[in-house]
Amino acid sequence: MIPESELPDDLPLLAAVEAAYPDELTRACEALARSLPVLIECEKGLVGFFYAALRTRLRRRQIRCNYIDGRAPQEPGQMPMALVPTMIAQLREAVRGGTHDEDDARRVMVLPHLDLLTTSSGSLTSEAREVVALLYENPNILWLGFRDPSFNLPKVIANLFQHRIGIIGVARERLAHLVTQRDARKLGRGGLDIYKLYKRVSGVHAVRLRQLLGSLEGEDYPDDPSPVWAQIRQATLEGDLSVPELSLDDDIGGYAEVKSKIKDDILEIIARKEALEDPKQIALIEGLIPRGMIFWGPPGTGKTLFAKAIASSLGAAVQIVNGPELKSRWVGESEENLRRIFIQARQSAPSLIVFDELDSFAAQRGTYTGSGVEHSMVNQLLTEMDGFRSNEMVFVIGTTNFVESLDAALLRPGRFEFQLHIPYPKADDREAILKIYDQRLGLHMSEAALTHAVRQTGHPIEGSDAHTGRWSGDHIQALCRALARQRLRSARTDETTITDVERALTANLDLPTLTPAEELVVATHECGHAIVALHTEHSPAIDRISIRGDLTGALGFVRYADPAHKYVVTHDQLVDSITTLFGGREAELELLDQLTIGSAHDLERATVLAKALIETFGMRLDPDAGHDARDAQVALEVRDFGGGHQELSERTLESLDASIRSLLDRERTRARQIIREHRDELVALRDLLLEKKVIDAKTLSEQVPDAKHPPETPALE
Template sequence: MSTARRHICVIAPDEESLRALRRQPPDVTVNEALMSGPYLLRTPLEPNWGLLRWESVATELLLQSELPYGTPVYPPTYSPTSAPTPETAAAAPPRSLSKPPSGSGTEATPQEPEYRHPQPEQLHEAESTVLAYGRDIAQVSSLLRAGLSVLVVAEKPVVPHLWREMATRAALRAEVLEDAEELQDAEEAARDQPPPDLIPAPQNPRQRLLARLRELVRGLNDDQVLVVQHLDLLAGGSDGSLSAEAREVTELLHGAPERVMLAFAAPSLSVPEVLAERFSTRVSITGVPRTVWFRDDDETQPLGRALVTVGEAARFSRYDPVEFYKHVAGMNPVLLRQAMRYAMSVHRDHAEPTARDLYGTIRAFKAQMSSNFEVPDVSFDDIAGYNEVKDHIERAIDIVTGHHRLPAQYDHLRTKLIPRGFIFHGPPGTGKTLFAKAIANRMNATILVVSGPEVMGTYVGESERNVREIFAEARRNAPSVVVFDEFDSIASRRSDHSDGGSRAGNAVVAQILTEMDGFRPEVPTLVIGTTNRLNLIDEALLRPSRFETISIDVPNDEARLKMIGLHAGKFGIDVSGGVDELIAAALKGRNGDDIHAVFRDAFVAAHFQNPPVPPTPEQLGQIVGQLQRTRRQQRRSSRL
């Protein structure tokens, strides 16, 4: 029987039982693991599978609260095709999940309530935007009706849908500054039919846009609202370096203080403060909310029900509209609808896709939409040893991914429970970045690994802008993990010196602090810094409410043995008969990268060297000896 077919789906009653199952030793049998707690199975256990080693079975773990009432479940001993035994004869027959009695201590997700608004059969991008941002649209509309100008920070794809609905609800006629497409069409038309010689034409598209803005501001009436869709592109920058266009836009808008204006800017681009002050209110609209609000009767329903069609929800078994949110929290409604269409296309011919397949496809879609983020393929099973570190990290991940299940009365605690990030510190080669990738995989998240020096720019303000763009992209791709390798190079202690380098470093640290304090608790985003020199990190970042420090040191004796077995298995090298213990003793004090190098070199010698050298114990010993000599030479060179 192939390992690929040995798949079981285990249902745990709570998070603690789920963690206990993950910590089961790999050499116990399936029966021993399943009988260690109150576990159930989604499908009956195949005959004789209970005698298999736990590590040889592909296990899908689910919480009971993730399954709807009435789902058929089976006790671990139930096997309809196996011969009866005293244990199976006494076992309960298959049954269905039901709501636990009051006061039982086990709370399951309540059945979906009846909604007055039915789940949509079709949903367009404009409709999804209006539904998702109903509260924000109502707020901005009321401000516009009161004669107040508003600056909205939102992502570009939703802007056309937002301003139309906002102006309509405010009962104002919109005068819209042309977008880039309309401007290009106008410019092409102007080239085909040049204006009379007496009327000078603007020389470039930006000047043409400014000329149009000047006309709109002068002709604006009381029942109109001026809509500027791309204020950041027209007049972006900082107050210290205003461009000529930014100065002219600022003068134009401040020159008509009584007129109502609605402008938009992207989260990753800055608008000069002197220009932003022209607007009475600033409203930030990012990601999607957990619940969708219907203004007609003040009803709410989960995002996964309001923005997912009936056909899409029915296509994926075990789909949960509440669970769906954490996989799309950072996406805007337009991108969410595109992701759902992509998922339906990918799984169009698949027999029975599950909700887990849907979430994996959404993660892949987000990685394809970004040139920086990727889907990690490293799991905690690929990291040998470090059990205490793994347990500590998994507890934190359970909080990040499961905090939405908290009762409503604990909403005020969400921001205090969720860790903002980790700093992994320890010697080089101990697997700090590997742990970060395993975390992303465990969260079903995308990952971005950034080298610290890459963040630092040449010009004033460039480094801070790089940090803003990284965090903005992380929020869009949530759930996501951002890894700053060599974190000490961009987060070192701030200095009182007035030289340019110190000022730039201080500004980067301040920008990181600002971005981390601005995290939305419902958007699962983790920031991980890796460093070999924790003593250089700024103290403000080491506060428990920002970064939690975790030491990843060189492996101990037990961990080294496990690493040797792991890497030997990957490269197909036999280390039985005590060879693994000899290598472990010879590599005492070495890191996981050194252990990997031994078996990599042995594999290369066996398959690429001419003549090939088989990976015998003697050959492995020679490779270990060469590694020891190379390390000693490196230490001597570093002392010179």
């Protein structure tokens, strides 16, 4: 805290600029004294005051300036000329007609609106083409140019300036010189909290800062200064930027591990820094805060949502930028787009930039198949991230589905060093997400309906394979919106039931329509799988049996519950999977005395598993052990035979083929034995399935008392 008595009573704008930028003014003056052209990059509102302060220093060195700003005296009744033509005329006169005096060698030509000589895309206007020639025509002229960072500047003009100075905001160590005693009284008691103020105004230049602080309203020494701080924050937001209002805990369901990592590695470290007063400790912690973060994972899992929640926790303005939209066909414009985004972020600090689909332009260099602009965009991104002041509250988050494709230079410490995986939601996460939307949309889901929705969203989405069709947070939101529309159409105010959830899950599926004869075959086949799974020790519990079909083309299916152990698969589990696959085929033979082509896929999967067991997993069957000695038939191999058949002898190949055939024959025989032993059970289950079309886990456990079933399984209503 800085005592109020140590702050100035009054501070004119020119004095504020002198106090804020002494280093920049000195560097510019020294460069011009050495006859080096200087380019100052700063906002338009700062140009006049910075030039005035610099001119005072130059006069002390006997260096005069010619200010070419497009203003010219006019005769009475004369039509005013446009700014750019007037500026070009003044420039032409300065270059060709005003350099004959001896003291002109110490004269600086000042271009306060250098950026106006170009178009918004950075290409030269017809007038500016003449300007380029004029700028390079007289090598004895010393140039001082100003450009607003928001405007492009063609390289042919920028290259004229050997010395460049960029000014964004005010350095923290200079901020105390820009606050008056009157300003401090508006911000609360106890003096000036320089760190709290810097967090909100680090990107505001000195002139604008003085104007902002001078406009503060309210009483002196307020008991609650939060409205004044809110006024400051609102005034520092650039353009259409805003601070999102999103709670990490209340508005995002589940994902406890992800939230914990965000809090531990980012939010709590920043909070600890803001509670300190020792500059050395603050500087130490600022060096530990990750400025760049990668959020990676499958689509729809809330990567951008987590980024917004971080911005909300920090009170930071957020820019969400779509990676492909940054790329341009014009040379240099893609890099300029990136540069402009970072400038706006720094001017609105604290701020957070979110690059959606970062891999679209920041993939590993040398792997591009596009226009090649990506290479220079990666370089520009690295340059911008390396250019932050260490105490600036500017953060960059890149989201991607393919973190492995990102350029390695982005992932080194100091850049995108914090990497966070956001996976598909687990059961607890899905339940929390459903509860949030249940409350927001007024669904009034019953406990049974909620449990059913959690379980059903744990399976692949109907019509998609297990790798691309998992339920994400976006899918769960869509399900809840479908439920809300159902309730709105029916003007319902009662509870949402399992039947409602089931209707929403299947509303958009184009399911096949089976004849009674086809239903009999499909029901027999699926119940054959189910009976074998129920009577093999290492098969997972059954969650549902259906003959409604799905979009993959299957006329029916048996869906299994998530296994308790997902990451360790045993020999017995694989063998029981093979046995279960033969269940549908053997049920058709037993009850219908015929086979259909529907078992072809089962046979293919069983063969793949058998080959993997023997050729890849080193669990080769001993052909001489017989069908009853199962434990004695696992012979460990010392090599992987998969994919290397061209190197094997015929004898080895015959031995492997014999083992695969023996394993398949044995498990088919085992499946037939189970089907025959539980024939009555199979018939009863098939008849129930023909009646209900869908059997859930609870109904199955009632039909087959000894069946394995998931805990807390609600029945369909």
